[in-house]
Amino acid sequence: MTSLTIAEAAERTGLTAHTLRYYERDGLLLHAVDRAPSGHRRYTDDDLRWIEMVTRLRSTGMPIRDVRRYAALVRDGDGNEAERLALLLAHREVVERQLAEVTSHLRAIDYKIALYENTLDKSA
Amino acid sequence: MTSLTIAEAAERTGLTAHTLRYYERDGLLLHAVDRAPSGHRRYTDDDLRWIEMVTRLRSTGMPIRDVRRYAALVRDGDGNEAERLALLLAHREVVERQLAEVTSHLRAIDYKIALYENTLDKSA
DNA sequence: GAACTCCTTGGAGTGCGCTCGAAGTCAAGA
């Protein structure tokens, strides 16, 4: 099993070391990260997999506190799958609504872009 | 020409009166909103149309400072269409990249959702 | 053994985008 320093974990996850410590402190990880005898953090593959999931949730706009709630459910182990599912389904709803909204606003902006392109073509 | 109070403008635009004042103060509008003799703001149809554009830019994630820049260009009038176009094109790039990212993360979350649905089906 | 690099912690600071509060003005209605 590979075991990475915080700098390596940062590199692999695309987060900063600061953010990795912050996530851990804030309860977004499933447990405290292992330590080397020196006290330095050592990230396992499982840690990285979980952090990837956190990243997916975060970059689809899930607030930190909801990620924390989800982490707490997973941490508590078997028996709350329905609750986890509900949380993810609710999140999917939000994200899809948001995607639709952004897409429709983007179309309106595209229209504006087309107008400018026309104007500039004619004057060129 | 209709002329709306700030409360009416808020209702129509979906923003709060606070936010409308804030946008004006921060240079996101094309000019100071007209005033009734009482000093109260009166929003015209043109104002509302511009605010709608601002809303589109904002809700596709354009930072306030870029909206301000765009507003400044439009305010300055003819002659800088190329610059406005460049700004909008750059924004579109960003939004499209973001849409792609969110969509792909969402697919991964959907996969997770499917796993939970399976688990729960079996145990039911 | 000195310098360098990477790490540690706790807590403060930052940037963004609002959001709110206080104190005052004004017009309309009872």
Add this chain to the structure above:
DNA sequence: TCTTGACTTCGAGCGCACTCCAAGGAGTTC
């Protein structure tokens, strides 16, 4: 005339998600 309510300004405050700093420890390199 008095009250009510919508508005005004200015400036402070807030929530979020980091981001950074200071002071110190440990291990490697010259």
